[in-house]
Amino acid sequence: xxxxxxxxxxxxxxxxxxxxxxxxxxxxxxxxxxxxxxxxxxxxxxxxxxxxxxxxxxxxxxxxxxxxxxxxxxxxxxxxxxxxxxxxxxxxxxxxxxxxxxxxxxxxxxxxxxxxxxxxxxxxxxxxxxxxxxxxxxxxxxxxxxxxxxxxxxxxxxxxxxxxxxxxxxxxxxxxxxxxxxxxxxxxxxxxxxxxxxxxxxxxxxxxxxxxxxxxxxxxxxxxxxxxxxxxxxxxxxxxxxxxxxxxxxxxxxxxxxxxxxxxxxxxxxxxxxxxxxxxxxxxxxxxxxxxxxxxxxxxxxxxxxxxxxxxxxxxxxxxxxxxxxxxxxxxxxxxx
Amino acid sequence: xxxxxxxxxxxxxxxxxxxxxxxxxxxxxxxxxxxxxxxxxxxxxxxxxxxxxxxxxxxxxxxxxxxxxxxxxxxxxxxxxxxxxxxxxxxxxxxxxxxxxxxxxxxxxxxxxxxxxxxxxxxxxxxxxxxxxxxxxxxxxxxxxxxxxxxxxxxxxxxxxxxxxxxxxxxxxxxxxxxxxxxxxxxxxxxxxxxxxxxxxxxxxxxxxxxxxxxxxxxxxxxxxxxxxxxxxxxxxxxxxxxxxxxxxxxxxxxxxxxxxxxxxxxxxxxxxxxxxxxxxxxxxxxxxxxxxxxxxxxxxxxxxxxxxxxxxxxxxxxxxxxxxxxxxxxxxxxxxxxxxxxxxxxxxxxxxxxxxx
Numbered sequence: 140x141x142x143x144x145x146x147x148x149x150x151x152x153x154x155x156x157x158x159x160x161x162x163x164x165x166x167x168x169x170x171x172x173x174x175x176x177x178x179x180x181x182x183x184x185x186x187x188x189x190x191x192x193x194x195x196x197x198x199x200x201x202x203x204x205x206x207x208x209x210x211x212x213x214x215x216x217x218x219x220x221x222x223x224x225x226x227x228x229x230x231x232x233x234x235x236x237x238x239x240x241x242x243x244x245x246x247x248x249x250x251x252x253x254x255x256x257x258x259x260x261x262x263x264x265x266x267x268x269x270x271x272x273x274x275x276x277x278x279x280x281x282x283x284x285x286x287x288x289x290x291x292x293x294x295x296x297x298x299x300x301x302x303x304x305x306x307x308x309x310x311x312x313x314x315x316x317x318x319x320x321x322x323x324x325x326x327x328x329x330x331x332x333x334x335x336x337x338x339x340x341x342x343x344x345x346x347x348x349x350x351x352x353x354x355x356x357x358x359x360x361x362x363x364x365x366x367x368x369x370x371x372x373x374x375x376x377x378x379x380x381x382x383x384x385x386x387x388x389x390x391x392x393x394x395x396x397x398x399x400x401x402x403x404x405x406x407x408x409x410x411x412x413x414x415x416x417x418x419x420x421x422x423x424x425x426x427x428x429x430x431x432x433x434x435x436x437x438x439x440x441x442x443x444x445x446x447x448x449x450x451x452x453x454x455x456x457x458x459x460x461x462x463x464x465x466x467x468x469x470x471x472x473x474x475x476x
Numbered sequence: 477x478x479x480x481x482x483x484x485x486x487x488x489x490x491x492x493x494x495x496x497x498x499x500x501x502x503x504x505x506x507x508x509x510x511x512x513x514x515x516x517x518x519x520x521x522x523x524x525x526x527x528x529x530x531x532x533x534x535x536x537x538x539x540x541x542x543x544x545x546x547x548x549x550x551x552x553x554x555x556x557x558x559x560x561x562x563x564x565x566x567x568x569x570x571x572x573x574x575x576x577x578x579x580x581x582x583x584x585x586x587x588x589x590x591x592x593x594x595x596x597x598x599x600x601x602x603x604x605x606x607x608x609x610x611x612x613x614x615x616x617x618x619x620x621x622x623x624x625x626x627x628x629x630x631x632x633x634x635x636x637x638x639x640x641x642x643x644x645x646x647x648x649x650x651x652x653x654x655x656x657x658x659x660x661x662x663x664x665x666x667x668x669x670x671x672x673x674x675x676x677x678x679x680x681x682x683x684x685x686x687x688x689x690x691x692x693x694x695x696x697x698x699x700x701x702x703x704x705x706x707x708x709x710x711x712x713x714x715x716x717x718x719x720x721x722x723x724x725x726x727x728x729x730x731x732x733x734x735x736x737x738x739x740x741x742x743x744x745x746x747x748x749x750x751x752x753x754x755x756x757x758x759x760x761x762x763x764x765x766x767x768x769x770x771x772x773x774x775x776x777x778x779x780x781x782x783x784x785x786x787x788x789x790x791x792x793x794x795x796x797x798x799x800x801x802x803x804x805x806x807x808x809x810x811x812x813x814x815x816x817x818x819x820x821x822x823x824x825x826x827x828x829x830x831x832x833x834x
Contacts, residue, residue, distance in 0.1 A: 178607050209788045249810040255607070256552060257813045260754045263747060264809065267802030274795040395743065398611045406607070449622045453615035460604045460612060 143434065149308045150428040151421050156314030158420020159321045160383075163376040164397040165404070165412035166324070167369040172406050173345040174365040175247070178259045181266040183394020185235075185370055188273045190377030190386045192234055194284050195277040197227040202276045224286035228374070235370030243363045270388070279388070284381035288316050317379045324375060325413060328368070337364060345407075399456035405466030414467065423451040479827045495677055512666055517659045525658035530731045532772045533665040534723050539752040539764035540676045541719030546750070547758035548680055549712030550692025551601050552609060555616035556749045559717050561741035562590045562620060563724030565630050568639045571652075571729070572632060579644045579651050583668065583725045590721020591714040593620070598713030602706060605695075617743055624737040640734040652729045661730050668726065672719055677761050679715065688712050689759070755808055757817025766816035774801060 164182060171179040195202065199218040207213060222230070246265060250258055289312040300308040332338035343351040344361045352358060380390050400419050404411025431445045465471055479500040486492040496502040520529060538560065545551050566586035571579065597616040604612050624630045631639050643653030650656040651664050679685050687708040690698035699705050728735045735741075748771065756767020775797055782793040812818055826833075 205789075205792050209792055246806055246810070250813075253809075253813050256546075256758075257754070257809055259607070259610075260751070261806050261809045263751075264802045264805030267805065268799050269802070271795045271798030271800075271802060275792070275799065279791065279795065395614065398614060402608055402611050444626065446622065446626065450615065450618035453611070453618050457600055457604075457612045457615040460608055461600050464603050464605070464608060466608075 143432075147425065147428065149310075150424050152308060152310060153314070154421035154424030155417055156311065156318060156420070157424060158400075158417035159314070159318045159413075160376070160379060160416075161393070161397055161400045161420055162413045162416030163317070163321055163324070163372065163379060164393055165400040165416055166328075166409065167372040167376070168397060168401055169404075169406065169409055169412045170328075170365055170372065171369050174341055175344075175362055176255065176258075176348075177247070177262060178255065178406075179369065180259060180262045180394065181269060182369065182373060183390065183392065183397065184266040184269045184273075185238075185373035186377035186380065186393070187386070187388070187390040188238075188269045188377075189231055189235055189370065189374040190284060190381035190390060191273045191277045191282070193227055193231045193286070193374070193378065194282045194381070194386050196230050197222050197224065197286075200277055205278060206275060228286065228378070231374055232371055235374055236367045239363050239366035239370050242366055243359060247362055247366075248359065266394075281385045281387040282381075284378065284386050286378060286382070288313055288378075288382050290382065311383075313379070313383055320375060320379070321413070324372065325409065328409065337361075341365060396452060399452040402456040402460055402466055405468045408466070408468035411466060411468035419452045419455065422455055423448045426451050478830070479824065481828075495681075509670070512670075513663075517663055520658050520662050522658050525662055526731070527776055528772060529662050530665060532768055533662070533669045534726045534731055535749065535752060535772060536765050536768040537665075537669050537672050537726065538720050538723035538749050539756065539768045540672055540761060541716045541723060542749050543753045543756070543758065543761070543764045544676060544680065544688070544719070545712050545716035546753055547760065547763075548685060548692060549688040549709065549716075550695075551598070551709060551712060552607070553613040553716075554610050554743070554746045554750065555597060555613035555620075556720055557741040557743055557745035558617040558620035559590050559594055559720045560724030560727060560745060561624055561737050562593050562717075563587065563721030564728035564735060564741065565624050565639065565737075566590065566721065567725035567729050568641065569630070569632075571642055571644060575642060575644070578646045579729065580646060580664075580668075583722055583729070586725040587718040587722040590724065591718040594713045594717020594720075595710050598710055598717075601709050601713065614743075617746055621737050621741060636736075638734050638736050639728065641729045641732075652733070654733070656730075665726055665730060668722060672722065673761060673765075676715075676719065680761065684708075684711060684715075692759075751805060755805065755815055757815030760815070760817035762820060763815050763817030766820070770816065771801075774804070 164186060167182040167185070168179055171177055171182070194200075199220040199222065201207070201216060201218060204216055242265065246261055250261055292309050292311060296308055296310045332342055340351070340356045341361055341364065343354070343356055344358065348358065351361075376393075377386075377390065380393060384390075396419075397416075400412060400415040402415075403418055404413070404415030427445075427447050430447050431443050433443055460466070479498065481498055484497075484499045486497075494502075496505055516529070538556065542553065542556055545553050563586045566589040567579075567582050570577075570582040570585055574582070593616075597613065600612050601609050625637065631637055634640070641652045643655065644651055646664075649660045651660055680688070687698070687703045688711075690701070690703050691705060691708045691712075695705055698708070724741065728740065732740060752767035752771050753764060754767070755770055756765070757763025778797045778800060779793060782788050782796060783790055788796075808815075
């Protein structure tokens with residue numbers, strides 16, 4: 140096979156893996172949007188907050204050390220212990236549940252029946268707050284997250300593909316793990332929502348708030364539940380992204396990348412979030428590969444452009460929506476006067 | 477008497493349909509103008525101009541622009557930062573290409589350029605609605621910022637990729653460049669802001685504004701009663717982008733002086749201005765002013781208290797500021813989702829009946 144095709148295949152594979160990462164964030168959005176109609180901008184920051192908390196717990200950092208030191212002139216930094224990864228993850232999951240309860244109590248409860256834009260703005264305010272809280276609690280420096288996931292280039296795949304094509308594909312081990320985790324997560328969520336009592340209640344609420352209320356489902360409980368699940372999904376996404384590129388502020392920006400994923404897939408569809416993520420991941424990597432390569436774009440158009448990943452996803456989603464306003468799998472929008 | 481219509485008789489149609497029908501409001505308006513034009517320029521210094529007054533004036537213009545789109549026409553946009561960048565780069569290209577033309581004309585032309593770009597990105601709004609549109613406008617934000625960052629023609633092939641404003645004079649005073657006095661900057665922005673506010677106020681209570689509001693309240697119903705959605709939505713995008721472009725041009729040319737697009741006009745700017753509109757009050761010109769004032773003053777105030785009074789390190793203060801701003805936004809939305817403008821409206825209702833509420 141010619142080199143360009145092999146490169147393109149490699150880029151496509153890496154794009155699929157990136158797409159899985161986007162889908163992980165998008166999943167949290169869809170869950171909350173379906174259950175409460177809230178367009179949760181804070182999902183990315185939830186992932187950041189979860190990752191920060193995880194690192195902090197693992198390394199035994201003293202929360203709010205910075206504030207305490209500034210106020211009392213002490214010099215605290217760590218408790219001096221190192222928690223095992225699994226325990227730290229469980230504790231963080233617990234904290235995310237507590238966070239969900241607090242959010243429901245303090246924010247959502249008071250905003251019932253407000254216009255969607257108000258709820259959206261409230262989640263942006265929440266995102267600001269959590270971002271500040273994460274920094275104040277655990278410090279703003281870039282942290283390394285290591286929960287024992289395999290990292291680096293997969294040797295096996297490189298060797299095998301080298302034998303087949305005479306060119307070894309570079310695939311990150313972590314991306315493979317992320318894919319497996321994403322598949323497991325979606326399967327678990329599907330089973331939960333199809334077969335458990337709470338899952339059925341969740342779907343009922345997603346279908347029709349009023350009807351769900353009238354058959355005795357507690358909306359407030361469902362909201363706590365769904366924000367907890369979203370917090371858990373955020374934790375998983377935070378672990379994956381944090382292991383990949385360190386726990387830092389830019390983690391919250393992936394939330395913005397998840398938005399075009401949602402638009403492509405439709406706000407209300409879980410498979411849509413996955414497939415949208417894959418399309419965006421592959422699309423932006425391939426587009427960048429073609430447009431920045433002197434052999435392809437350079438030969439065809441006479442120029443090359445770089446860093447298209449910044450906007451490609453949004454423009455693709457925009458063009459796509461012009462032809463199909465509800466996304467790939469979204470519920471058809473029916474308008475009545 | 478305080479705040480009464482009683483005794484204030486209107487004898488012409490003109491008087492009947494004026495912006496401030498109550499005499500007390502009218503007096504307040506004239507006094508504000510008098511203070512803004514007559515008193516503030518005499519006492520303003522560089523610190524107050526760059527920390528409070530210039531950001532307030534410029535953000536107020538941007539907030540009025542965005543309020544027309546979001547508050548009056550109901551089209552949520554997250555592309556404000558990108559449109560401001562269009563205004564900034566347009567004014568930069570115009571000023572460097574035609575240095576002899578007065579800057580006021582350049583600023584207005586930059587507004588028209590932005591309006592054209594805004595209409596282009598507004599076209600999908602005919603098909604895409606609600607949150608889908610909000611996300612679609614992110615395409616404008618990221619694409620425009622990327623374009624200005626990557627295409628050297630826009631920053632005149634300067635080595636740093638920054639744009640720096642050339643000096644310019646109007647009526648014998650420096651308006652841009654390092655020699656400009658705080659008073660000149662302030663007055664220039666103030667004049668434009670007053671112009672923008674008067675135009676916006678009169679547009680929104682005329683035919684165009686009513687069409688926008690009909691589209692906002694329910695676009696299909698509006699279409700059935702004879703409002704052309706293409707027309708209404710695109711004029712909203714055009715007028716809104718025009719104001720936002722002017723704000724971007726002033727932000728770069730008068731306030732910053734030199735700008736790097738990824739820093740000055742990033743997505744945070746879009747959110748900031750959207751916050752101003754929401755906190756101030758959707759669909760209210762006064763709200764745009766109030767929201768801009770609130771979000772300009774709050775960080776200055778917090779910084780003075782936390783760093784100046786308590787002596788905390790600046791990075792910690794910045795994080796705390798983020799928390800406080802976030803919490804205040806949420807608290808505000810819970811307490812009064814219709815913003816400061818609604819509080820003001822309620823206060824006026826109370827004032828009318830005071831001191832005999834029954």
